[in-house]
Amino acid sequence: MTKRITIDPVTRIEGHLRIDVEVDGGSVQKAWASCTMWRGLETILRGRDPREGWLFAQRFCGVCTTVHAVASVRAVEDALQLEIPANAQYIRNLILIGHALHDHIVHFYHLSALDWVDITTVPQVDSARAASAAEGFSSWPGNSRRELEAVQNKVKGLLATGQLGIFSHGYWGHPAMRLSPEMNLILFAHYLQALDFQRKANQVVGILGGKTPHIQNLAVGGVMNAINLNSLATFNMDRLGVLQSLLQGLVPFVQEAYFVDACLLASSYPEWFNYGKGVTNYLAVPDLPMDAKATRFDLPGGVIQNGSIHSVRSIKDWKDEAFRQAVSEDITHSWYEGNGALPPWKGKTDPYYTDFRDDGKYTWVKAPRYEGAPMQVGPLSNILVGYAVGHPSTRKWTDAAFERISSYGGKEPVSAEKLQSTMGRYLARAIRSAMLSDLALKHWQLLADNILKGDASTYNPPQFPAHECEGVGMHEAPRGALSHWVVIAKGAFSNYQAVVPTTWNASPRDEHGILGPYESSLLGNPVVDPSKPLEILRTVHSFDPCMACACHTLDPAGRMLATVQVL
Amino acid sequence: MSVTIIGLGNVLLGDDGFGPFVVEVLRRSYILPAEVELLDLGTPGLGLISYLCGSEAVVIVDTVAGVGIPGDVRVYEGADLERLPSHPRVSPHDPAVLEALSVARLAGKGPHDVCLVGTLPGSLELGAGLSPQVRAAVDVAAEIVRRRVQERGFEVQRREAAHVEPDWWMASKAGRFPLPCPRSKKPAEL
Numbered sequence: 001m002t003k004r005i006t007i008d009p010v011t012r013i014e015g016h017l018r019i020d021v022e023v024d025g026g027s028v029q030k031a032w033a034s035c036t037m038w039r040g041l042e043t044i045l046r047g048r049d050p051r052e053g054w055l056f057a058q059r060f061c062g063v064c065t066t067v068h069a070v071a072s073v074r075a076v077e078d079a080l081q082l083e084i085p086a087n088a089q090y091i092r093n094l095i096l097i098g099h100a101l102h103d104h105i106v107h108f109y110h111l112s113a114l115d116w117v118d119i120t121t122v123p124q125v126d127s128a129r130a131a132s133a134a135e136g137f138s139s140w141p142g143n144s145r146r147e148l149e150a151v152q153n154k155v156k157g158l159l160a161t162g163q164l165g166i167f168s169h170g171y172w173g174h175p176a177m178r179l180s181p182e183m184n185l186i187l188f189a190h191y192l193q194a195l196d197f198q199r200k201a202n203q204v205v206g207i208l209g210g211k212t213p214h215i216q217n218l219a220v221g222g223v224m225n226a227i228n229l230n231s232l233a234t235f236n237m238d239r240l241g242v243l244q245s246l247l248q249g250l251v252p253f254v255q256e257a258y259f260v261d262a263c264l265l266a267s268s269y270p271e272w273f274n275y276g277k278g279v280t281n282y283l284a285v286p287d288l289p290m291d292a293k294a295t296r297f298d299l300p301g302g303v304i305q306n307g308s309i310h311s312v313r314s315i316k317d318w319k320d321e322a323f324r325q326a327v328s329e330d331i332t333h334s335w336y337e338g339n340g341a342l343p344p345w346k347g348k349t350d351p352y353y354t355d356f357r358d359d360g361k362y363t364w365v366k367a368p369r370y371e372g373a374p375m376q377v378g379p380l381s382n383i384l385v386g387y388a389v390g391h392p393s394t395r396k397w398t399d400a401a402f403e404r405i406s407s408y409g410g411k412e413p414v415s416a417e418k419l420q421s422t423m424g425r426y427l428a429r430a431i432r433s434a435m436l437s438d439l440a441l442k443h444w445q446l447l448a449d450n451i452l453k454g455d456a457s458t459y460n461p462p463q464f465p466a467h468e469c470e471g472v473g474m475h476e477a478p479r480g481a482l483s484h485w486v487v488i489a490k491g492a493f494s495n496y497q498a499v500v501p502t503t504w505n506a507s508p509r510d511e512h513g514i515l516g517p518y519e520s521s522l523l524g525n526p527v528v529d530p531s532k533p534l535e536i537l538r539t540v541h542s543f544d545p546c547m548a549c550a551c552h553t554l555d556p557a558g559r560m561l562a563t564v565q566v567l
Numbered sequence: 568m569s570v571t572i573i574g575l576g577n578v579l580l581g582d583d584g585f586g587p588f589v590v591e592v593l594r595r596s597y598i599l600p601a602e603v604e605l606l607d608l609g610t611p612g613l614g615l616i617s618y619l620c621g622s623e624a625v626v627i628v629d630t631v632a633g634v635g636i637p638g639d640v641r642v643y644e645g646a647d648l649e650r651l652p653s654h655p656r657v658s659p660h661d662p663a664v665l666e667a668l669s670v671a672r673l674a675g676k677g678p679h680d681v682c683l684v685g686t687l688p689g690s691l692e693l694g695a696g697l698s699p700q701v702r703a704a705v706d707v708a709a710e711i712v713r714r715r716v717q718e719r720g721f722e723v724q725r726r727e728a729a730h731v732e733p734d735w736w737m738a739s740k741a742g743r744f745p746l747p748c749p750r751s752k753k754p755a756e757l
Contacts, residue, residue: 202617
């Protein structure tokens with residue numbers, strides 16, 4: 001019998017992501033992804049001064065503030081063909097890396113680890129055995145017996161009260177939870193330690209951005225950080241030193257705890273390399289420019305089509321004409337007036353709400369398409385593109401992950417091919433983090449060298465032409481390829497469209513009925529117990545969903561704000 | 568002892584900007600000692616944990632759902648909040664006040680003195696700016712926060728320029744900078 005499951009976190013006023021699946025014979029047969037809140041935030045920018053667009057754009061979304069700010073200034077600079085100084089590139093890069101590391105750490109531990117880690121088994125662990133196992137996996141100092149025992153006691157205390165609080169919604173004891181109690185303890189210890197490191201990563205953003213969330217240092221034309229090595233009041237050697245030690249402090253956690261934990265998870269749950277493949281077209285945009293003119297990048301961009309992961313069409317830089325021509329947004333199944341697809345610069349955002357209609361309109365998310373095809377974006381696309389073009393750092397860390405997984409006794413070797421899966425997305429995010437932690441130190445060095453060479457410039461003033469101009473600003477954000485598309489006329493925005501990573505991934509069907517990445521990745525996903533759809537959450541979480549960036553209304557009446565509805 | 572005052576909400580969605588607005592009013596109206604921190608955190612979701620770790624006392628200002636009329640101000644003490652049931656998390660955006668508090672506590676770094684000052688929102692439509700009822704609630708909430716800070720032994724001094732409205736730049740049509748080049752007489756529709 002077909003059962004329909006709706007996972008719908010509904011608040012009184014608005015909702016975010018709703019997933020509907022039909023389950024038959026223990027696996028998903030049909031799937032719909034719906035965003036239940038209107039994403040029309042861009043309309044607020046029409047008529048505004050392009051130099052302040054980023055201040056609004058970073059308020060689109062409370063978690064991804066920084067990424068929208070940077071994409072916005074890049075879009076305006078592209079429209080004006082305005083170069084920015086090398087220092088400004090490096091400072092922006094360091095902010096973006098700090099943000100991404102913070103975001104990836106929070107995703108792995110605080111957002112999704114408890115889909116795989118059953119904390120209720122922790123009390124029975126022999127902490128000495130757990131510590132000796134952990135020490136065999138890595139040199140991370142947080143694996144000591146004392147540390148693990150302290151965490152075990154915290155969990156015991158929590159369970160003894162019978163008040164699991166936030167952990168009460170976990171699917172504890174679910175048959176799909178299969179880590180050993182020792183592994184559960186090790187991973188949960190890192191969950192608590194991760195709190196310090198995500199904060200350190202966020203401090204990088206704060207030091208350079210002036211404030212976090214909502215950085216204050218950007219400008220169309222560069223950054224507003226004053227550099228003067230002889231002044232205490234500006235960015236000087238002291239500040240550079242503080243920044244360097246923060247970045248150095250992040251590397252061991254990312255490379256010896258997070259990266260290792262992701263490999264352990266992958267070797268313990270090998271079947272999850274067989275689920276969640278979904279859309280096999282991948283898009284990544286180039287990022288972390290190494291020069292003022294943005295001709296060379298530390299993260300390569302490209303397009304992979306139909307799962308041919310060895311052939312890539314490179315996106316060499318942000319001027320790539322093919323990218324500009326290829327992107328469109330289809331609204332056939334979205335709550336906007338009309339049907340079919342339009343390029344972003346001509347995009348319209350006229351709401352037309354109907355009910356949730358399986359065969360009609362059912363979401364506020366538009367369906368972005370690349371040459372008419374849905375694309376998967378995110379760390380996996382980033383890694384697959386880098387791997388295919390032979391990017392040295394991607395190769396190094398991806399191969400290191402594969403070796404580690406086999407050394408943990410994985411029966412089947414993991415390959416780039418296998419990364420196209422639910423587990424592959426978790427692993428790719430950890431590979432990317434390890435790579436970014438190396439790149440953080442590299443871009444710190446680029447900045448320090450350039451300043452010591454005597455270059456203190458951070459800003460080139462923009463000139464606005466009288467004629468209309470168009471621009472696109474790209475960023476390879478934590479959740480994937482982000483692009484802001486702007487049209488500027490007479491010194492004001494006349495159109496503004498943000499094609500965000502979650503729009504690509506949470507895309508609904510298009511006019512040809514082709515499913516988006518969330519939807520198609522869920523087909524065939526196992527569901528042992530439809531009242532506890534843990535397996536669905538695993539695949540959905542693997543994308544790190546980030547829905548419209550939302551009203552933040554708490555319900556003190558204590559109503560269940562999310563429901564898992566089984567029909 | 569230190570106090571962290573946190574405003575939550577999206578400033579581009581009408582009355583949802585209540586929390587950040589209260590923070591700006593407090594910033595503009597009072598001279599606060601160094602131990603009292605004012606933060607406009609927008610809608611940080613799980614990112615809230617960072618700002619709770621290490622604080623001894625926290626006052627959160629946010630919109631709340633409930634029965635009543637827009638602009639009603641409600642105060643919830645920490646114990647009231649902790650009794651609420653939790654729910655499965657799908658995205659990092661889901662409101663995370665309770666979750667962030669529990670995680671910070673479990674890590675042994677959470678504040679023990681917590682309260683939430685909330686108002687019932689009227690309009691949450693796209694657009695910056697508060698409805699008149701909720702704008703009036705801002706002053707009520709700011710006064711509650713001020714008293715709470717003072718009760719914890721801090722001197723809170725009113726500024727001379729306290730009657731000036733905060734710089735709520737996102738609601739101003741004029742923009743922050745002088746125009747880059749002459750605009751047409753009729754600006755594009757907002």
